[in-house]
Amino acid sequence: MVGIVEDKALQTSLNFKNEGDVIYIIGECLNDINSSEYLYSYHKVKSSPAPHFNLDEEFAIHQAVKSVIKSGIVESVHDCSDGGLFINLIESSIQGGLGFDISSDKTIRKDAFLFGEGQGRVVVTVKKDDEIALVDLLKNADVKFSKLGFVKAKEVRIDEEAYGSVTEFKKMYDSAIEKILNN
Numbered sequence: 001m002v003g004i005v006e007d008k009a010l011q012t013s014l015n016f017k018n019e020g021d022v023i024y025i026i027g028e029c030l031n032d033i034n035s036s037e038y039l040y041s042y043h044k045v046k047s048s049p050a051p052h053f054n055l056d057e058e059f060a061i062h063q064a065v066k067s068v069i070k071s072g073i074v075e076s077v078h079d080c081s082d083g084g085l086f087i088n089l090i091e092s093s094i095q096g097g098l099g100f101d102i103s104s105d106k107t108i109r110k111d112a113f114l115f116g117e118g119q120g121r122v123v124v125t126v127k128k129d130d131e132i133a134l135v136d137l138l139k140n141a142d143v144k145f146s147k148l149g150f151v152k153a154k155e156v157r158i159d160e161e162a163y164g165s166v167t168e169f170k171k172m173y174d175s176a177i178e179k180i181l182n183n
Contacts, residue, residue: 012069014078015095021075021151022131023100026068027061027121028144029085031108037083038115052118057143061120064141071137073130080121086114088123093156093166094173101157102149114158125151 005011033039034051068074076096080088089100104113126134138145149157156163 010069012074012077013095014076014092016092016098016100016125016151017075017096018127019098019151019153021125021127022134023089023102023123023125023148023150024134024138024145025080025085025121025123025148026064026138026143026145027057027080029105029108029113029121029146030116030118031112032116032118033109033112034116034118036115036117038111051116052120054120058120060141060143061122064138064143065122065124067141068124068134068137071133073126073133073137075125075127076123078123080123081117084115084117085121085123090156090169090173092123092125094170096151097154097166099152099155099157099166100149101152101155102159104159105146110159123148 030052032052034048036051039045039048065077069077076092078088078092089102093099104110124134135145154165154167156166156169
């Protein structure tokens with residue numbers, strides 16, 4: 001995201017801060033993997049339609065995100081972009097050294113839920129005590145949102161299945177360029 005920060009006290013980082021914080025996604029997850037890194041890298045589909053984008057929805061989501069940041073209740077904020085929701089969560093984990101435990105939306109293919117790159121989605125975390133305030137703000141903003149799960153110490157879990165530790169993902173992230181150069 002690009003913009004002007006009028007009050008530096010409102011700068012909000014992407015890293016998870018506290019074990020037990022609640023993870024929400026603002027915006028709608030769709031059954032859409034078009035033009036995603038996942039579709040290109042794993043399925044070798046080089047050309048597909050653009051992913052979902054609606055300018056009015058995007059504007060409303062950004063207004064809602066600004067509102068929750070200004071309220072002072074959010075612990076972290078990170079937009080979904082390259083790599084989709086999974087990469088968003090891993091980036092927040094690596095930066096903060098904390099993992100996550102989320103549940104996917106059973107109405108959406110799991111690969112689309114985790115790796116779809118449709119626009120208009122932002123992940124936020126709040127302390128458990130601030131969850132009701134967040135939900136109230138988002139309802140008043142009239143945007144779609146859903147609870148994903150919780151920040152968890154050192155482990156990555158999706159739908160009650162362990163996918164490894166934050167340390168393992170950090171090693172992969174930190175050595176990715178080296179591995180490419182060595183091949």
